[in-house]
């Protein structure tokens with residue numbers, strides 16, 4: 001071939017990256033690995049193989065961890081933890097800095113090894129995976145240094161179990177390990193069984209950095225080893241992977257007191273408006289769905305294109321697909337590499353074979369290499385409810401549909417159980433920024449896609465999981481308040497006196513409060529509330545699943561509250577405080593009568609104070625412009641979580657109610673409150689205050705009755721987004737188990753925990769990161 005030929009064909013010649021160093025490293029380890037526990041590698045044992053998915057060649061043999069391996073790793077981490085946190089932020093920062101530097105020094109070895117193990121193009125592992133992993137350690141070296149100053153009153157959780165997937169093996173390791181150890185935790189991490197090699201090389205880097213033994217432990221194996229870690233004596237589980245496994249982990253950890261963050265699947269919309277720069281949008285789409293062969297949790301796998309330009313856009317897209325270069329992942333000119341494993345190839349192929357139905361499939365007419373290669377695929381003409389429009393394929397398969405108006409685009413985009421990321425393409429910045437807050441997702445990219453950085457939070461809403469990774473917000477998942485008072489224990493209601501008829505006051509039957517109205521219980525039953533000396537204080541409704549349903553429906557209808565301004569919400573909370581203050585003596589007397597104490601006056605004062613605090617925060621919990629290395633904005637916006645069910649503490653019946661209601665409502669959420677079972681009358685008196693304080697109907701709902709049954713009902717309701725348990729710890733297990741269905745956020749905090757600093761405000765918000773790169 002001469003130069004003229006090259007100009008004529010514009011063909012790229014091969015530009016293979018050498019695998020020699022990576023192969024030599026594998027040879028130097030005897031191509032057989034044990035685990036990395038307590039600072040050294042264990043002897044290799046029976047297990048499984050890791051193969052290069054592009055060629056099928058055996059790379060190394062790995063060890064399947066046994067229960068005693070997992071136990072040893074957890075013990076090593078537990079033993080190392082006090083010393084590690086005791087080193088202080090600065091010394092930890094130096095270790096993280098050393099790890100970042102070593103990652104950079106060995107960048108090419110990591111990149112080649114990653115590509116061999118995973119099949120992703122070297123262009124990606126070299127330019128994205130490894131640099132971002134190093135960036136994560138740099139950024140969190142800084143966080144270790146700043147912890148005392150930037151996160152006062154917070155302490156590490158202890159030992160963190162971390163389970164990661166195979167799509168970004170080293171990058172996910174960095175996302176998990178860097179923040180955890182920066183905050184003074186120690187870790188036991190399990191890489192995915194398809195891709196354990198860079199994690200083991202990282203173990204060697206930990207040795208080179210002189211990291212104290214036991215701070216980082218890496219055990220290899222399949223899902224069974226993951227289950228062992230979940231069940232082990234760790235304080236937190238951080239998981240990234242499939243929604244099905246995330247749900248199983250939620251169930252397995254229910255009631256264990258372990259903290260949990262889940263970063264799960266997605267079906268992210270990629271919305272192209274007719275005024276978009278179509279060529280840029282096509283180029284973005286290549287990144288959105290063919291980056292890493294579409295094996296990306298936030299892949300832009302659902303194209304939504306405005307009707308008027310759909311034909312033109314699809315034509316441009318197909319032309320671009322024809323030009324994608326598919327082949328040897330170690331070739332630097334390759335756009336699309338290999339899927340991770342024959343199993344994944346089969347899964348993707350089956351999805352398309354079984355799901356395409358009446359859809360039209362487009363694939364470039366190129367010869368596919370042998371190995372786990374699947375062609376870039378576009379499917380048009382599917383209905384919104386079709387399986388391929390709804391389910392995560394996790395492969396290079398794009399489904400496309402059209403919309404007419406911006407509001408229709410939002411409706412289709414949100415028609416999914418996921419909510420991880422979204423891209424919006426329009427040259428009209430007002431339109432794009434109008435759409436961004438309306439999308440149910442944790443990340444929105446405007447005229448961009450797949451932008452990530454350590455400084456910006458990443459994570460989802462709905463069934464895409466909970467918690468954020470990156471930024472200050474990511475650190476909340478690896479720390480806790482330094483000291484919290486123990487959770488309350490159950491309080492039995494006072495019993496009826498022997499001769500109840502002797503002391504009956506005028507009947508005062510309290511109702512529930514649903515949708516701004518007083519409501520009778522659906523059951524038709526009431527329970528009697530007796531004072532400590534046998535006085536009949538009143539009756540409250542015996543709430544049931546149907547009352548919960550009505551309350552959640554009412555809360556759903558009050559969605560406008562989420563769009564109200566902080567200024568308005570502040571005024572309403574101040575007004576509630578004013579009206580409560582006007583009736584302070586009456587509330588104090590009621591609390592004293594119910595509890596038999598003389599603490600009512602103090603409790604009412606504390607409740608008014610708390611209302612003021614939350615009114616004050618309503619317009620002050622600001623978002624942030626993140627310091628990302630990009631010309632543009634990455635803006636962290638606080639959004640309400642949605643509908644929050646709150647189980648109030650057994651004691652402190654008024655303060656406990658306010659502690660749940662005020663922060664939730666201040667941040668724009670709607671609440672369903674389950675008041676103290678023993679002392680519910682403070683709550684039922686309180687709805688009269690709500691009625692006179694301009695609170696819109698449905699924003700606050702109160703359902704009285706048995707907290708045990710009602711809290712499980714609310715936790716299993718699919719239209720509830722979060723449950724807070726300020727009540728007794730024995731309710732946690734049932735709540736957390738029931739919540740696994742739609743993976744709602746659970747905060748098992750107790751009263752003191754709910755009143756610690758800004759914790760409740762954080763729990764009441766979901767951070768959405770909106771990325772807006774500047775133009776030229």
Ligand code: NAI
Nearest residue numbers: 164165191192222223226227241242245264265297392394
């Ligand atoms: P997976 O969720 O089964 O695996 C992820 C990690 O969890 C691996 O380390 C695995 O060993 C571990 N694991 C598996 N079962 C476990 C259990 N019961 N308890 C604790 N840990 C467990 O994902 P898999 O099977 O590799 O891929 C299946 C599908 O999951 C993919 O096709 C894709 O749709 C989705 N997926 C999504 C990811 C994401 O980032 N959102 C990442 C990987 C997979």
